[in-house]
Amino acid sequence: MNRDEIAELAAGYALGALDAEDRARFEALLAAGDAEATAALRDFEGALTGLAAETAETPPPAVKAALMARIDAQGGSREAVVQTLSSVKPDRSRRSAWTLVLSGAMAAGIAAIAVGLVVSAAYDRRLSQLAQEAAALKQEAERQQSVIALLRDPATQVVALSGLEPAPGAKARMLWHATAGGLLVAQGLPPAPEGKAYELWAIAGKGAPQPAGVFTVDAKGVGGLRVAPIEAAGAVDTFAVTLEPAAGVPAPTGAMYLAGKL
Amino acid sequence: MTPGGMAGSHYAHMQPAGTPPARTSTDAPVALLARIAQGDREAFGRFYDAFAGLALGLIRRILRDPAASEEVLQEVFWQIWLEAGRYDARRGSPESWVVMRAKTRAIDRLRAIRRREKTFVASVDEAVTRSSEAPGENPGVAVETKRLVRSALDSLPEPQRRVVELAFFEGLTQSEIASRLGEPLGTVKTRARLGLERLKNILGRA
Numbered sequence: 001m002n003r004d005e006i007a008e009l010a011a012g013y014a015l016g017a018l019d020a021e022d023r024a025r026f027e028a029l030l031a032a033g034d035a036e037a038t039a040a041l042r043d044f045e046g047a048l049t050g051l052a053a054e055t056a057e058t059p060p061p062a063v064k065a066a067l068m069a070r071i072d073a074q075g076g077s078r079e080a081v082v083q084t085l086s087s088v089k090p091d092r093s094r095r096s097a098w099t100l101v102l103s104g105a106m107a108a109g110i111a112a113i114a115v116g117l118v119v120s121a122a123y124d125r126r127l128s129q130l131a132q133e134a135a136a137l138k139q140e141a142e143r144q145q146s147v148i149a150l151l152r153d154p155a156t157q158v159v160a161l162s163g164l165e166p167a168p169g170a171k172a173r174m175l176w177h178a179t180a181g182g183l184l185v186a187q188g189l190p191p192a193p194e195g196k197a198y199e200l201w202a203i204a205g206k207g208a209p210q211p212a213g214v215f216t217v218d219a220k221g222v223g224g225l226r227v228a229p230i231e232a233a234g235a236v237d238t239f240a241v242t243l244e245p246a247a248g249v250p251a252p253t254g255a256m257y258l259a260g261k262l
Numbered sequence: 263m264t265p266g267g268m269a270g271s272h273y274a275h276m277q278p279a280g281t282p283p284a285r286t287s288t289d290a291p292v293a294l295l296a297r298i299a300q301g302d303r304e305a306f307g308r309f310y311d312a313f314a315g316l317a318l319g320l321i322r323r324i325l326r327d328p329a330a331s332e333e334v335l336q337e338v339f340w341q342i343w344l345e346a347g348r349y350d351a352r353r354g355s356p357e358s359w360v361v362m363r364a365k366t367r368a369i370d371r372l373r374a375i376r377r378r379e380k381t382f383v384a385s386v387d388e389a390v391t392r393s394s395e396a397p398g399e400n401p402g403v404a405v406e407t408k409r410l411v412r413s414a415l416d417s418l419p420e421p422q423r424r425v426v427e428l429a430f431f432e433g434l435t436q437s438e439i440a441s442r443l444g445e446p447l448g449t450v451k452t453r454a455r456l457g458l459e460r461l462k463n464i465l466g467r468a
């Protein structure tokens with residue numbers, strides 16, 4: 001992907017106008033730390049900020065007053081949010097149920113979710129972070145470079161996998177390149193039981209599923225896998241994840257947790 | 263100092279990169295965000311004062327309705343109160359962070375309104391767009407006369423300006439814009455890039 005192609009994605013992203021696949025591709029580039037993507041986006045957002053400055057206006061005092069009152073209702077500090085939520089009146093008992101089971105360190109994050117972040121926006125950010133974490137898991141600089149190369153290659157496709165019955169909330173993204181292989185990033189999977197692991201399958205059309213690697217997830221339900229190119233008759237267009245014995249098996253036997261198609 | 267007081271120059275907000283802010287370092291926007299992330303209420307108040315007008319102007323340009331715009335403004339800054347710790351200076355200035363969040367939130371609200379009303383925002387030519395923003399259309403709100411001053415968008419060739427406006431102020435995707443204008447998707451993408459590159463050169467802030 002050359003500078004103009006990156007700039008094109010960055011411009012679309014800054015305008016909020018990218019279609020889903022382009023957006024996924026660009027967010028993955030940002031999460032992987034691509035310097036050109038980051039710089040292009042920063043410049044374009046700066047230009048649009050300058051445009052917004054042309055129409056700045058004076059806000060009515062009521063908005064600021066409402067915000068400050070809302071802060072004061074929390075006890076005036078965000079650290080106080082957790083304590084406040086856990087001692088709330090009955091009509092907010094749903095939120096206090098969240099905080100009662102959490103330690104202080106995690107509660108701030110959950111409190112933020114409880115006050116109504118848009119779930120999909122939080123998920124997209126998290127998934128972008130996952131791409132970064134999955135890349136960071138590999139310590140060698142050359143492996144990081146190969147991930148960036150994958151992301152910058154316009155032939156790389158992005159496949160979204162959805163959670164199936166065993167884990168309907170699970171999601172994953174597969175960055176797939178026909179000759180270079182790919183990168184899977186998954187979230188929301190339960191930890192694999194003792195002696196088992198998740199196995200990725202790559203399927204070309206109506207062909208047999210090809211094993212593409214095994215992975216496990218961490219305590220947060222997040223896992224990643226760098227995938228080697230697949231020898232298949234025909235183009236791979238479908239991916240699935242099943243639960244298998246930990247060493248992996250040559251053909252799927254266990255429950256399917258995730259699936260997605262190009 | 264409020265943004266509304268800048269009638270003389272609508273680019274007065276902009277300082278060349280490297281101009282030191284005329285404030286102590288703890289009041290610089292990046293420092294304010296760090297303080298807000300620690301729960302500093304006073305820092306939040308100052309941050310609001312610095313950027314709410316900028317956010318509101320953009321939100322109102324997108325949503326038109328003053329009441330809805332004020333609601334979105336409040337939501338945006340409430341999320342800033344909660345998420346100040348997520349600001350990443352490598353991704354841009356605090357000002358850009360606020361503006362982009364305000365824009366995203368306003369477009370989300372616009373799309374929700376469209377779905378509810380099952381209407382599709384009609385394609386408008388420049389005269390109609392601007393006339394609906396003139397003072398008198400929204401008598402309850404003081405619209406700064408800056409709006410009638412030349413915009414940097416005027417410096418763009420019409421095809422680029424159209425794409426930028428449809429995307430940024432109306433929330434259309436590139437595919438939707440291509441459909442609307444009857445142009446190939448690749449043309450729309452190129453115009454978006456060229457339009458923003460030109461704006462970047464004119465407005466020159468990071």
